[in-house]
Amino acid sequence: MAEFITVAATGDVEEGAAKAFEVKGAEVAVARSGATLYAFSDICTHRHCNLSMGGEIDGTTIQCECHGSMFSMETGEVIEGPATEPIKTYGVREQDGQIQVEA
């Protein structure tokens, strides 16, 4: 059953940045953009680069540094190739100074 798992303190994920955490064996990136938190698979579906390592966040999208695949952080869908498969997204919330990912 899905539950909220604490991955970090609120201050650990800064505006415009993404950070990766292991959540139930999955690599999950948590990003903050426009004061909103997003959680999604950290692994680009094109060539498995880590999106949190150099991925460029712009509004609700993140672009993989390796080969330019761009994903919606909200829905996981591909905005720009070469990737063709979406990334998984997760529920995320902030509570009592903690960031929690739903998994």
Added chain:
Amino acid sequence: MADRTFVIVGASLTGATAAATLRGSGFDGRLIMLGDEPHAPYERPGLSKAYLRGEEPAEELFVRPPGWWDEQGIEIRLEATVERVDPREMTVTFRAGGSLPFDSALVATGVRNRVLDVPGADLDGVLQLRRIPDADAIRDRARGASRAVVVGMGFIGAEVAASLRQLGLEVTIVEIFETALFRVLGARIGKVLELIHRDHGVEILFEDNVERLEGAGRVERVITQRGRSIECDLVVVGIGTEPNVDVMAGEGLDELGGIRVDATLRTAFPNVFAAGDVATHDHPVFGTVRVEHFDNAIKMGEHVAGAMLGSDDPFDDPHWFWSDQYDSEIQMGGVRLTDDMVLRGSLEERRFCAFFLDPAGVLRACVSIDWPRDVRRSLPLIRRAVAPDRAALIDPAVDLRTLDPARA
């Protein structure tokens, strides 16, 4: 549109992207993609890198999973060599005989490798790289081999040399120009690439060329014009390409070696389009250009699908590519370097983004080594022909996105 037939010549990344985009845009007519290889469309960058080194299976290369094309109602005919695209009769004819009528056709035939024309070039063990079987042949030959010669230090030569070193072979490169990747990256950045390769133990002979290859049936040594004799177990030739324009030869469309299209990627014939490596296009920023890059294959494939459906939008992507060599990552935006280079980072430390301005101060291109973010951030500036402040370009603390007036 259900009664219309679109034919894509070339089951390439460009062709595949165009087909997928056409379906994604609601095109419900007949969609046929013709390829002369036995494989469904695949990505080629890995052929000189992870796939060549045996670190990545072939399945990873495919643009879409098997079965996807069928699901989308896209007919793929493989090992079907097209002889001619007739823009007046609106038919495609096959080398093996037979023809196919079309309402609209896309030529996405790409390029082929230039052939080394010296004595001994037909010896066993003299290889080149474009397709999956070529990479397989190099990997097979490299297994158990100890010495390789790479002819040409363009991107394919440089990447193959790096991969062969990583597989443990001794590698010598023979390059006609004065430094690595001279024509694309110029002497200063080419020098950095040269040093990276030398640090990894590659021997490089610049301003030299292959005179002949010798061996009893299989290649044993390379003799250069300057008189060097290099013993080797295999030779990989990467001396440039020629666009596959034959299917439209004689139509008066040739320019810069490729097939001439306008800014929308349409040829002089209203129902025939060209895209990808083969397409010489009118670019709103760069003028008449033809580029051979992975990203361009995708972007042009997407764009030409729109054009085939009637859009008149110009293709204005600023062009971008990358190259991985050892643990260095090279990226470039734009198509041509200018003389005026502004540097962020350090050439000596081999970590930089170099910006190239024209005489009016407009950003035309950029090249990075292990500094990819600023190439990406430069692309909108190049597309909009922005003349950025030089001090801002030099200062790594300045976010290039703030230099884009469209975002300010």
